[in-house]
Amino acid sequence: xxxxxxxxxxxxxxxxxxxxxxxxxxxxxxxxxxxxxxxxxxxxxxxxxxxxxxxxxxxxxxxxxxxxxxxxxxxxxxxxxxxxxxxxxxxxxxxxxxxxxxxxxxxxxxxxxxxxxxxxxxxxxxxxxxxxxxxxxxxxxxxxxxxxxxxxxxxxxxxxxxxxxxxxxxxxxxxxxxxxxxxxxxxxxxxxxxxxxxxxxxxxxxxxxxxxxxxxxxxxxxxxxxxxxxxxxxxxxxxxxxxxxxxxxxxxxxxxxxxxxxxxxxxxxxxxxxxxxxxxxxxxxxxxxxxxxxxxxxxxxxxxxxxxxxxxxxxxxxxxxxxxxxxxxxxxxxxxxxxxxxxxxxxxxxxxxxxxxxxxxxxxxxxxxxxxxxxxxxxxxxxxxxxxxxxxxxxxxxxxxxxxxxxxxxxxxxxxxxxxxxxxxxxxxxxxxxxxxxxxxxxxxxxxxxxxxxxxxxxxxxxxxxxx
DNA sequence: ATGTCC
Numbered sequence: 001x002x003x004x005x006x007x008x009x010x011x012x013x014x015x016x017x018x019x020x021x022x023x024x025x026x027x028x029x030x031x032x033x034x035x036x037x038x039x040x041x042x043x044x045x046x047x048x049x050x051x052x053x054x055x056x057x058x059x060x061x062x063x064x065x066x067x068x069x070x071x072x073x074x075x076x077x078x079x080x081x082x083x084x085x086x087x088x089x090x091x092x093x094x095x096x097x098x099x100x101x102x103x104x105x106x107x108x109x110x111x112x113x114x115x116x117x118x119x120x121x122x123x124x125x126x127x128x129x130x131x132x133x134x135x136x137x138x139x140x141x142x143x144x145x146x147x148x149x150x151x152x153x154x155x156x157x158x159x160x161x162x163x164x165x166x167x168x169x170x171x172x173x174x175x176x177x178x179x180x181x182x183x184x185x186x187x188x189x190x191x192x193x194x195x196x197x198x199x200x201x202x203x204x205x206x207x208x209x210x211x212x213x214x215x216x217x218x219x220x221x222x223x224x225x226x227x228x229x230x231x232x233x234x235x236x237x238x239x240x241x242x243x244x245x246x247x248x249x250x251x252x253x254x255x256x257x258x259x260x261x262x263x264x265x266x267x268x269x270x271x272x273x274x275x276x277x278x279x280x281x282x283x284x285x286x287x288x289x290x291x292x293x294x295x296x297x298x299x300x301x302x303x304x305x306x307x308x309x310x311x312x313x314x315x316x317x318x319x320x321x322x323x324x325x326x327x328x329x330x331x332x333x334x335x336x337x338x339x340x341x342x343x344x345x346x347x348x349x350x351x352x353x354x355x356x357x358x359x360x361x362x363x364x365x366x367x368x369x370x371x372x373x374x375x376x377x378x379x380x381x382x383x384x385x386x387x388x389x390x391x392x393x394x395x396x397x398x399x400x401x402x403x404x405x406x407x408x409x410x411x412x413x414x415x416x417x418x419x420x421x422x423x424x425x426x427x428x429x430x431x432x433x434x435x436x437x438x439x440x441x442x443x444x445x446x447x448x449x450x451x452x453x454x455x456x457x458x459x460x461x462x463x464x465x466x467x468x
Numbered sequence: 469a470t471g472t473c474c
Contacts, residue, residue, distance in 0.1 A: 122469095144469040179471040221469060260470045268474070336469090 001027055001036065009040055015065070018058040019043075025054055075277045077105040085384045088116025088443030091394070091435055096125040102280050103128065108135040110348055113385045115355050116443035117394025117435060123283035126354035126395075129388045133348055135286040136297055136338050138267040140351035144219070145263055145301050146308030147254035147336040149365035151230070151376060151454065152316045152327040156247040158229035158457070161323070163421050166227040166458035170423060173318040174218060174225045176462035179257065181213035188216050188318070192310040197303045201296050203265060204303065211258040211307055216314030218253040220462040222392075222429055224370065225251045225315055228456040236451060239329055246328070249319055250374060250454050252367060253311045254336070259304035266297045289349065305337050331376060333357060333364045335391035343386065350386050358382070358389040358448050366448070368393050368437030370425060370459045371418040375441060377448035389447040393437040402433035403466045411468050420456060426464015 001023040003016055011019050019040055026036045043050045047059035047066070081104035086092065096118040103124050104112050111131040118127030123139030130140050161169075175182055182188070193215060198208045218225060230248035232241050255262075270285035271277075273293065277285055287294035309332055320327055333356055341350040356364040358379030366389065367374035374392075381387045397405060403426075411430040415422055418431075427433075441450065 142469075147469075177471095178469085219469060223469085254469065257470065263469085264474090 001033060005033075005037065006040070009037065009044065011044075015058060015061050018061055022055050022058050071274070071276065074107060075274045076107060077102075077278050077281060078107065081105045082109060082112070084112040084114065086114040087385065087390075087447065088440060091116050091439060091443065092118045092127075093120065095120040096127065099123070099125040100128055103130050103140070103284055106132070106281060106284055106286070108132040108286055111343060111386060113388060115385070115388060115390040116440045117354070117390035117392055119395045121353065124351065124353045127390060128351075128353050129355045129386050130351045131341070131343055131348040131386055132286065132351070133346070134289045136289055136294060136301070136349050137284050137286045137351060138263055138270050138297060139283045139285075140353055141263070141301060141338050142336040142353045143260055143263045144254035144336055145259035146305035146334050147252075148305075148308050148312060148332060148334040149367060150251050150309070150312035150316055150330065150332040151365050152249045152320060153230050153241065153329040154247045154249070154320065154323065154325050155328050156323070156325060158245055158247045161227060161247055163458055167421065167423060169319055169322050170225055170227070170458065170460040173322055174315055174460055175216070176218045176220065176223065176424060176460065178220050180217055182216055187213070188314050190215055190310045190314060192303075192306050195303065195306075197299060200299055203262070203296070204300060207258045207261055210261070211256075214256040214258065215307075216311055216318070217256060218251065218311070218315070218462070219256055220464075223252050223254065224459055224461045225249070225253075226370070226456040226459040228454050228458075230376075230452055230454045232452040239451070241329055248454055249316060250365070250367065250456070251312050251315050253308060253315065255304035255308040256311065258307060262300045262304050266293070266300070269293050301338065305334050308334065331363045331365060341386070343383075352388055354391045354394075356389045356391050356448075357387065358385070359387045362387075364389060364448065366390055366392060366437075366441065367454075369431035369434040370422060370429060370456060370461065371415050371420045371431040372434070372437050374437070374454040374456070375450050376452040376454065378451055379448055380446060382447050385447050389444050390440050393434040393440050395433055396435045397433040399428035402428045402430055406430050406432055408468055415468070421458045422468060423458075423460040424463040425459065425461040425468045427466040427468060428464055429461060430468065
């Protein structure tokens with residue numbers, strides 16, 4: 001028996017040595033060369049049944065090799081992206097299209113859509129909707145898992161709250177910024193902190209304290225809490241509101257450090273699981289849902305989603321309590337999350353990364369900038385958009401570009417023109433850094449109906465790197 | 469988005 005004969009059978013590298021070693025043992029046991037070659041062909045064809053015997057090492061090596069090859073093949077991108085519809089293509093930069101094209105080449109992708117506020121993000125573009133089969137992409141959800149909106153419509157006229165009082169309330173009852181939590185004596189409790197889910201994974205147990213410390217707060221970047229006037233053009237029986245103008249509170253917050261650490265942990269895990277994934281798609285690495293890792297992400301992601309809404313919950317409860325009022329209406333929606341959704345009779349995983357769920361009849365909130373109107377919308381359940389809409393106006397200038405291109409003076413002039421009082425806020429969040437919300441709304445009339453409009457008056461955000 | 473470390 002020699003290496004040449006074994007190589008001829010198609011064994012490679014390490015397997016050649018292992019096959020040779022096993023063949024030698026079989027020769028000693030008295031088998032002929034042809035009998036041994038037959039056995040080796042058998043191991044090749046079906047290594048699993050040879051585990052534990054004289055061919056154990058060889059069989060194990062072949063099985064490992066097969067797994068690597070299968071993983072590699074299952075990571076291969078399609079040669080061309082699946083087609084996907086785009087709303088407001090004239091508002092979307094080429095980079096977002098390029099990112100969506102890569103996403104639609106993933107072997108797990110089944111359908112997708114681009115919303116009119118789309119712009120470049122990590123992995124999937126912001127404003128991207130992606131339906132996959134039996135897989136979830138951490139960067140298809142985003143770093144701020146469960147990032148969401150909440151609106152409270154109060155039984156007061158907009159003029160009932162003076163600017164100075166609104167400022168004082170926001171200063172007392174909201175907290176903004178990376179790493180920030182309420183001071184211990186002002187910290188509140190919430191049912192989400194008492195869920196059994198925190199014990200389901202070591203990672204969640206580890207992050208529980210951070211979640212407790214940061215409950216009821218808002219983050220940095222585009223997160224905000226603002227008082228303004230909500231205008232309902234026509235009485236709406238479902239909303240239970242008469243037409244008119246109301247004082248309202250609108251907030252944008254997420255899952256804070258807790259969600260960010262969940263996102264980073266599973267993004268790393270997903271990338272480790274797909275070492276041969278094409279570099280262009282590296283940030284779109286996924287977790288199969290039928291694996292322990294995939295299930296763990298699903299559990300953690302949904303907890304982060306509930307935690308983010310709990311933050312809004314406390315923000316709105318504190319401010320309503322301080323005003324001594326009970327809201328007439330409260331609406332909320334997550335816009336960074338993945339959902340199980342039936343599509344053409346099949347259960348798919350629909351990722352919305354900066355996209356508002358817009359199933360038929362579903363209420364949603366699409367904010368503009370700090371100085372522009374936001375909209376209460378009702379979804380139309382458009383199947384081509386996978387029942388989605390934009391999550392806001394969307395950036396037209398990146399953060400750095402905004403800081404370079406805009407002067408404090410012109411931002412302040414914009415705020416003055418719109419009668420906005422701003423606490424905190426950075427140049428990178430200037431209204432001029434965003435697309436015109438009116439244009440974005442006009443591009444999605446087949447995705448949502450506009451029910452009401454919210455105009456901000458007193459806005460609180462984190463103090464950015466470049467203050468306004 | 470995040471005490472900016474995978």
